[in-house]
């Protein structure tokens with residue numbers, strides 16, 4: 001849904017002497033010159049950022065901090081080459097094209113017409129007509145981030161990045177559904193559909209809009225304006241801190257602040273620090289019948305002292321893609337031989353991990369048994385990858401393992417079966 005917003009005309013104060021509207025016919029080219037369109041304060045920039053060698057993103061970022069943190073992008077699934085161009089045509093079309101002139105992305109304009117573009121101090125890039133009525137704005141098409149003064153309507157969505165350094169659409173979704181429920185989901189890659197809801201406001205029939213207000217509060221309101229749910233809140237002032245809320249690649253929605261000046265209120269470090277986040281423990285929240293859980297297959301999730309989820313591999317396993325902790329784990333050893341004559345039972349043993357489980361991937365269950373019995377029944381079974389032993393219960397786990405977690409609330413222990421000569425890769 002497009003809605004029309006009247007722009008505040010910013011006074012041309014001393015800080016914005018050089019600020020100009022983006023006029024029809026203007027363009028930017030992806031190259032090493034770093035040319036950008038700045039907001040009046042210079043706090044936000046619109047332009048190209050080089051993400052990998054020869055791969056550029058058309059983006060908006062915080063421009064006064066060294067991190068140049070990206071808050072929006074046009075072509076996240078499709079990095080473009082040097083020489084690509086974004087152009088505001090004389091007729092108001094706003095398009096990104098590659099060096100051969102092939103169109104990669106275009107703004108979907110409303111009918112009000114376009115006379116100019118502007119990078120605003122809110123971080124919103126707008127295309128507007130001569131009465132400053134907005135035809136298109138980046139705030140209506142968020143990628144993974146919301147900024148103060150931004151709202152999200154029904155059917156609005158944030159999709160997490162694939163990883164810390166890969167901005168492609170990734171594994172998680174945060175959406176205000178058309179039924180009014182605000183929810184976080186795992187995504188069913190490579191399909192675009194939502195898979196498992198691991199957080200929600202339970203506001204079916206009443207949720208209308210998500211508001212990130214100027215004071216740094218994010219909340220869900222009903223159509224009549226009453227607050228239904230405080231999603232995240234913040235006790236710092238917008239004049240002293242940059243703020244952003246992002247659905248991160250690990251599935252956690254976090255509210256971050258960054259001091260605008262050294263020696264700001266509360267003596268915060270000159271870096272992004274987390275003010276609030278949901279859900280509180282994603283490792284325990286994602287228990288899906290299909291899919292890998294909060295981490296990749298065969299790995300396990302645990303909250304660090306910084307409350308961030310970590311994905312790790314069991315002993316004897318290693319991460320599939322060293323650049324992506326969520327890519328899952330592969331065994332460093334050959335599977336157990338299932339032939340009757342060569343069972344290899346004596347070549348395997350267990351690594352014990354307390355408070356560890358991979359829920360829902362059981363294929364056998366025994367109760368009122370001892371731990372020794374549980375170990376033996378797994379050792380004798382070439383299909384058994386892991387056994388869980390808890391309170392006299394024994395579960396045999398299927399490969400690949402999913403929903404792995406380590407948490408003091410889990411109890412019991414995981415018995416991870418590995419080949420004794422575990423360092424050898426067959």
Ligand SMILES: *[C@@H]1O[C@H](CO)[C@@H](O)[C@H](O)[C@H]1NC(C)=O
Pocket residue numbers: 032033034
């Ligand atoms: C463009 O930005 C990159 C990365 O910040 C920097 O290394 C380079 O020197 C800049 N180029 C120019 C011409 O400013």
Ligand SMILES: *[C@@H]1O[C@H](CO)[C@@H](O)[C@H](O)[C@H]1NC(C)=O
Pocket residue numbers: 114115130
């Ligand atoms: C907008 O107004 C300016 C100045 O009045 C005029 O030169 C320009 O042609 C107008 N643009 C459009 C698209 O109407």
Ligand SMILES: *[C@@H]1O[C@H](CO)[C@@H](O)[C@H](O)[C@H]1NC(C)=O
Pocket residue numbers: 009019020021115116129130131132
């Ligand atoms: C941008 O264009 C609009 C519409 O023509 C105009 O009202 C406004 O003053 C311009 N702003 C700047 C900074 O030039």
Ligand SMILES: *[C@@H]1O[C@H](CO)[C@@H](O)[C@H](O)[C@H]1NC(C)=O
Pocket residue numbers: 111112113129130131132133
């Ligand atoms: C801008 O769009 C609004 C809404 O459609 C319209 O009323 C207004 O006349 C337009 N202004 C110009 C200068 O075209």
Ligand SMILES: *[C@@H]1O[C@H](CO)[C@@H](O)[C@H](O)[C@H]1NC(C)=O
Pocket residue numbers: 052055079162166167168
């Ligand atoms: C980012 O991840 C996607 C999905 O795995 C992959 O297709 C793409 O090549 C990656 N992009 C980069 C720049 O590594």
Ligand SMILES: *[C@@H]1O[C@H](CO)[C@@H](O)[C@H](O)[C@H]1NC(C)=O
Pocket residue numbers: 205206222223224225226
């Ligand atoms: C506003 O809407 C909510 C949800 O639909 C409802 O519970 C509440 O009573 C309404 N408040 C007023 C003042 O109408």
Ligand SMILES: *[C@@H]1O[C@H](CO)[C@@H](O)[C@H](O)[C@H]1NC(C)=O
Pocket residue numbers: 213214215216217227
């Ligand atoms: C933002 O929301 C909070 C909580 O509802 C409220 O206390 C504060 O006054 C609001 N700030 C603005 C600028 O509307």
Ligand SMILES: *[C@@H]1O[C@H](CO)[C@@H](O)[C@H](O)[C@H]1NC(C)=O
Pocket residue numbers: 315316317422423
């Ligand atoms: C092999 O297993 C032992 C425990 O049996 C462990 O200490 C060692 O780190 C493992 N080595 C590798 C390479 O996984």
